[in-house]
Amino acid sequence: MNIIDKYSLEDLPVGVCLLSRENRSLEVFYLNPEMAVILDIGRPVPAPELSFETLFPGDDAKELFRQLRSTTPPQTYVLALEQGDENSAGRAHWLKLSITEESYDGRNVFVLWATDISASKQAEKQLEAAIAEADASAQMKANFLATMSHEIRTPMQSVYGLLELIAEEKPAPDIAQMIEIARNSSAGLLEILDDILDFAKIDAHKMDLDMFEVPLRTLVYGTLEALSVKVRGKEVALAHDIAQDVPFVVIGDPKRLRQILINLTGNALKFTEKGSVTISVSREIRHIPAPSHGLGIRFEIRDTGIGMSAETCAKLFQPFTQADSSTSRKFGGTGLGLSICKKLVELMGGQIGVDSEDGKGSVFWFEIPTEEVSTEANTVDLPSLDGISVLSVEDHPQGAKEIIKSLQSMGATVESCPTYQEGLDLARRRPFDVGIIDQGLPDGLGIDLIREIVEIRPYMGMIMYTVRDDPGLQHSLNAMGISFLPKPASRLGLGVAVQEAARKNVVTTFSGPSKLLIAEDTESVADVLRRQLSRLGVEADFVENGRQALNALQTGAYGILFTDLHMPDMDGYAVVEAIRKQEAETPPDTPFPVIVLTADVQMSQRHVYMDHGFDECLLKPVSLGRFRRLLIRWGLLGENEGGEPEQQKSDSSSHLELFAVDLSAMQEMMGIGPDAAGEMIGLFVDMTASQIKEISKASAACDYAKLHELAHSLKGAARSACCPVLGDLAADLQNAAEKEEPSCASLATRVVSAFEDVRKDLEVLNAFDQHQQPEASSDPD
16 A cells, blocks of 8 residues: 655655665665755765665664565664764764555555654763763772771781780779770771671672571561660660561561661660660551562561651661761761661662651661561572581570571471570580570570580581671681571571581591490391491491390490380380499499480480480481481591492483382482392391281281280381381371270271282382393303
């Protein structure tokens, strides 16, 4: 359709160029006067020699030419042209082209509608240059401040070190007071340096948020604990008010959120002489829109302090600004803290503000968008802490619970206690891989506890996990080689710290014999343990009951005893009772270590196994990694000995359809794959077949006592052989038999059926093993 009239184009204030589309030649056959002016060619209609390349020079035009000849030509295009001859500098031209496809005089044409946007492009270039210059200036400032901070911090390390050494000399009270003043002044200087450095980073757009899991309640409790030392005799109560519907864990930057709360709450405390300072947390956001995916959290810091006028509030978040000059002189500070808080909150996508009146206190608030995290979910790849034993000394119940749950979710075993003395007693009683110690304990300081534990267990990795933001404390810990971890840390941060501390520890030397004695009456369980110890390269002897164990210990050939609880003749309870009774009559230098080996989860609780006299609990089924870690902890295996379980080099077993045998658990426990699993399961089936027949007989005779004994033995054996379904059914049968319930008959039938499933899996494994064997060569020798 012909919608282009040549004469109507002559007077248009927009440049127009017609290009022939025939034969894809893109011949230029018309320019209107405005296009001639834009292109500065001096003539409205091109001569025959004026080609597309001549009319539109440069690489941009070549790309446009290519796209116009393609099957999907563009509808718009920004074209950069350089005009001028070789004797002139030339001037830059930018054209914004709108491209349509039309019909003109029977020819198919492209119509290029051109607008000169050179002026706006020049302004854009100038703006980009100004931004680049400003960024360079901010970067230079940030680099300078970082260098200055480093240069000041370096001599400050010597200052702290000398002050600490002088304090250790127990000086006179007046000297000790001067030392404390000097340390506080140094800490104040470092806080100012940190503020300036943070401000420079944000100003240079170099501040990045590290988004992890944030336990909100620990964050608030920790903030109040950290600032409690600054009350200093004031009649001020520190409190919290956290709504019940606030999630326990959200996504955020724990370090920066803590920085904001510490700053705002510290300011509130500074300007409050009497009354209270309260941190409130709720989901009642008022200033930011509700996130489409997630939720908004509102923090409020309410105080009963001096308050501020509306004019002061309006300028409060500007850099280097305080309420007034008299306030600055009286209370000190750079005035940077609130500005940094504002920039951090905005970096998080939130808003910050203050509501206040003179003499009526203030409410500083900020709101941020976030997401709730299930305490069971992993948002990042967490380190494996399988087999690592951790001692946690934390007096706050919620904080202790979060440490336990976080580390247990990564495979660690955690013993937790709330006091200095309990932590010291536990460390004396048994070895741990890592200790996590809070600084503020009800009966002492965490750093003093660390010093005592290091004397007892010099190989133990130590972490100070505290809200106390004290540079002097950090320096003292660094000098001792102790890790410092500020609260609250994410699960990832806590897990990595524990993993690194466990790697850095030095294994204790074991002065006595290193041979193991294991009392276990279930042959299939003993067989698994033998295989594991053989793989670890550890020597051990096995006995079937407690009486044999006591007789063997009289030889003095063993350094540690692992004992099952339920055994004939003498059980594990009686064994450890006899050992502790003998030690009470003739106290040794160190108690003989006895580890309970059981499938009873209740026994794994510290107060249960320690009340019975055991030193540690190893739950069945025992993984190879956990077994190895325990032996390292007790000094019976070197850190580099035993090796880690080898991963299978191929996934050729992925097609195996097993219903009763857990190959992945077998890999973890034994470090073996399906090619070796058949032999182990075969031994288990041979050893257990008679036991299954006995279960059927006892069930038919309603012999509940016999049924309980058989089911207990089968439970441990099946789980150790990585047959979880059979093991769980045996556990159910054991419980039902103990209560003499009618369901025993049906459970016994299901146990027999589950055992038959194990037999079927054994056939699959044997077939797989035969298939994997290399064929004998037919070539003659």
